[in-house]
Amino acid sequence: MQEVAEMSRLFTYLPGLLAAVVAFIAIQVAAWLGFESLDAQALVFFIVYIIAHVFAEKAMRTYGDQRRI
Numbered sequence: 001m002q003e004v005a006e007m008s009r010l011f012t013y014l015p016g017l018l019a020a021v022v023a024f025i026a027i028q029v030a031a032w033l034g035f036e037s038l039d040a041q042a043l044v045f046f047i048v049y050i051i052a053h054v055f056a057e058k059a060m061r062t063y064g065d066q067r068r069i
Contacts, residue, residue: 015056023049 026048027041035041 011060015053015060018056019049019053022052 023045027045030041030044035044
């Protein structure tokens with residue numbers, strides 16, 4: 001039972017991890033498109049990170065609510 005509790009605690013970090021991976025990919029695409037400015041890349045990273053984190057958190061919460069029904 002303790003292993004289940006540890007896994008559920010790890011799931012709290014999952015939206016942030018997914019958002020970071022998506023934001024990193026967005027930076028790579030931005031660099032490929034020609035965004036060479038570090039300011040522009042940082043702006044792209046943070047905007048994509050915030051949006052992806054909100055969507056991942058909302059999706060996990062919705063999935064968890066549906067599983068409990």
